[in-house]
Amino acid sequence: MSTQQNPGHGDEVVAHEGSAPVTHFQNPGLPPHKPRQGDLHPSAAKRAERQVVILFTISIIGTIGAVVAWALVPPGDTPSSMRLSNFLIGFGLFLSLMGIGTAAVHWAKALMNDHEKVEMRHPQRSSDENRAAAVEVLKEGAADSGIGRRGVLKGAAVTSLALFPLAIAVPLIGDIGGNWDVSQLKHTIWRKGVKLTTDPAGRPIKAADVTIGSVFHVIPENLEEVPAEDRLNQKAKAVVLLVRLDPKDLKESEERKGWSYDGIVAYSKICTHVGCPVALYEQQTHHLLCPCHQSTFDVADGAKVVFGPAKRALPQLPIEVDDEGYLVAQSDFLEPVGPSFWERLK
Amino acid sequence: MSTTSPTRGARAASGTADYLDQRTGVGTAVKEFARKIFPDHWSFLLGEIALYSFVVLLISGVFLTMFFVPSMGETHYHGPWAAMDGVEMSQAFASTLRLSFEVRGGLLMRQIHHWAALLFMASIVTHMMRVFFTGAFRKPREVNWVVGFVLMILGLAAGFSGYSLPDDVLSGNGLRITDGVVKAIPIIGSYMSFFLFGGEFPGTDIIPRLFTVHILLVPGLILALIGLHLFFVVLHKHTQYPGPGRTDKNVVGYPLFPVYTAKAGGFFFIVFGVIALMAATMTINPVWNYGPYDPSPVSAGAQPDWYMLFLEGALRLMPGQTEYVIGGYTLSLNVLIPAMVVPGILFVAIAAYPFIEAAVTKDKREHHVLDRPRNAPFRTAFGVAFLTAFVVLVLAGSNDLIATQFKMSLNDITWAFRVLLFVGPAFAFWVTKRICLSLQRKDRELVLHGHETGRIVRFAHGEYIEVHRPLDEYEQWLLVSYDSPRPLEIEPAEDSRGVRRKGYRLDRFKQRVSRIFFEDRVEPVTPAELAAAHSHGEHDALTGPESANAQVTSEVGSRPAAETEIDGRNH
């Protein structure tokens, strides 16, 4: 373990099966140690020592600075004062930490002994004797337990160990999914006659107010009546995008002819890909883009997919106008909204 | 006290040591470990960055838990942030605002925590790259590679669960995407979604659940596995780069105490310091801009933290036509392939690589001296190809920002990445392998002909040569001390009597795989070749007869070049 020896010499040549010695060079061993400035000149060592002391001092100043900033510069009420407080405490902490870090490293590099040392490695594998002894010990233990002879006992032990987690898992899984009623995924709170209202203000929308080229983000009027703890769940399914197109731009299939009102169409805002709110409506192209994965839907043509990772068109909410001229739903969506799931059509 | 009377201090220290040793036998451990040798190289500190960012995460995380309220109960915010005044939000979001704006140093700790999280994953990935490209995963370290791999997965889990805790719109949409992906799982999808959210999305359970996962379950596992990871490092002793004096049977470096204590300990403070500097000057995750979660809004630039971007990119690239309805049941391959199959392939490839390489090379030796990446062309090329695929996916996950920042069409970029995902890795593989082989040839050239000196010498008969300075034995050793395995050779299909032998097809397969790894290869210079090169240069010798060592081919193990001044011409 001494420092200046050449440990690689002689016996350390990498030997491979069947390779003649002439095919390989010999390891020349460690190169000679090159002394540092500090090893040669005491003044250089003294200078390095001073630098380390200065770095530690910077750290002390930083700590004091952070504490003083904490005491004197509260975050206050404005973004600027918050920013100042954050910066001053943070910069003090930075100096405090960086001072210690650089001091320690500089100390190690410039002043501590830099002669490389060598340690020998040993193969990971146990010696043959130890392996044999281990096998012997295990055999003895197995014999003591009689596990080889008592088959029924072994079976009982394994079975009980395999089963006991159920006593924990069954109650957990039983309740972890709430009521486990996955059929809820197929329904929203839209009903016949429910008014379309603006999100988030909740103002009912008159058909006459929806000018061509405008887009309304819509929630059902009855969302307010939903209990607070369920409201986001219902909103997550019920949000709708309302757009008015020039009726001559609108392509409608036969069975959906009655679902729109004078060029006004309402589509679910929940992407059929993985459920982001699809909301980027481009007025000129009538394209609706999802900002998450860029599925693009053509609002003029049944909100069918024209680009991106979604497959299905956005579900359409059939709408009509009530006696006072407000837009209302004809019914719930006629298919489940949002991302696909295995039994969505069942 | 101890400065005035050092003997008393020393007595106290030895008394304490004695007390401890009598009860724990700590003396043996100190003797064993205090002067343990660690090799010195900057790339060995990459894993330490990960370790130290984790410590920073623990420290700042404890601070945050003191103020964070993991509840989805509704409340109205009233505080210094005007744009949120009176807004209805969850207690989780309100407490995040409070700890950011009203707790002194709270915003700093939040930003430290988040920057440290990003750095944690960045350093894990960089550390894995170092381990991969130097072959440090080879026997006996395969198991530790798997431990590290699991740590990376746990890092992803920690990041994802923590990212969602403030209950803001951005992370909420991330959860919604998770919900969409989970629902796409055949048969059990909708039940899995209920399992996660305690009912319908978003419900009121997910934040408290993620909180427990984030502050107890995942960090506990990470801590345990870090312990195991470091235990293996001590058990195996650290690998070292090839070089004079370094072999598979020794480790050359500096002792743990004091050099590594100071260097590694100091590095902890440097890592923490850099994170503090970033947190002091750079905004991260400004949830006050995103607002509390609501299922209706979403903002442009909706992306996860960088380490999840590859999944986002895969989701963006997948064409939607691949959703099928079979017998009335919906199979969303357009979600399952990018969100489950692609990461599955990437992760399995990472975890299994050491075992695949070991199976192909049939190498049963212990390796403690690292490979220079150029000396393992297939592995290096494979790694670069893998990274290329990863980077393409990350960029694809940022395609909307690329579109706005570089004024390009979103749709064109998406198409370009769809193609690049397949072409890019193949091209990267080919280029990298060629570069490796070229570098190996350059090394050979250098060993055989030495360094160019720029000194031109004219002979009496008018010929010019450039004088080459031979390598010293230490430099030379670095360039010649590597293995270049040959492709597997197998016995012919039929034996001498023309009978087809059993197992030929399997051998043939093994040979094919082996050829993929080792077909293109550059062997290290042998002493004989070097000697031949010298004798070749003999006739332009300037320095006299001692360079005429043409018979060196038979001189076993000698170092023929050392005394030659001129060892070759400038070809």
Next chain:
Amino acid sequence: MKALAARRHHRHAPVVLLLLALLATGALYAVLAPTSADAADSAASANDIEAGDKLFQANCATCHGPTGEGSGSAPSLIGVGAASVDFQVGTGRMPMAISGPQAEAKPAQFNAEQTAQLAAYVASLGAGPGIPVAEQVDPSKGDAANGMALFRTNCAMCHNAVGAGGALSEGKYAPSLLETTNTHIYEAMATGPQSMPVFSDANLTSEEKRDIIAYIDAQREPSPGGINLGSLGPVSEGLWVWVVGMGLLIGAAVWIGAKSS
């Protein structure tokens, strides 16, 4: 020069260079960082219409037709209102350099007076949204919290959470709002320029528009956390953690691993 050349090979040269590069980037950013500008408000008067007509015939009629009735390549301007003209011409979007779905903002081609004259002329073609008065766009009178709620539902999906802008399909984009004047923001909401949908007063009332302006105005303040990294979200944060975080730490690691001289 010689001293510099010698130092180029110094061991610390890469570190110094890195620091210099970082400093230079910061300085450059400070110089080029956007500052907000104010546009002059001007009111239209009756005989402006005549002057506007002349300007229109000379600069706009080629595409929009002599009476603003529109053509295949340009929409009708009848009923778009003065607000639309003030926005399109005032931000330099009109006249367009080349016809296309994305009208780029550029230095305005007409001065405030000419813009007002054009607006007066187009407003005379048919009733439409007018230019808002100062009170309608005064952020100090708006409720930023309500503006936040409205902005993120109606605007953030295209313009990003703080109005930093975002991508649309096929090369189009929603521009950053941080340098746009409050009047132009109001006008854009009222008229729905290019790809943007229209937000009539029935959709977002005049007060709600002002609340949105108040919210955007608040976003022009510095971020409490420090440099806002473009307000682009996790992608730019990820980029910076690699560049600054890993950059500095790998630099430190190289220093630690290098032998002392």
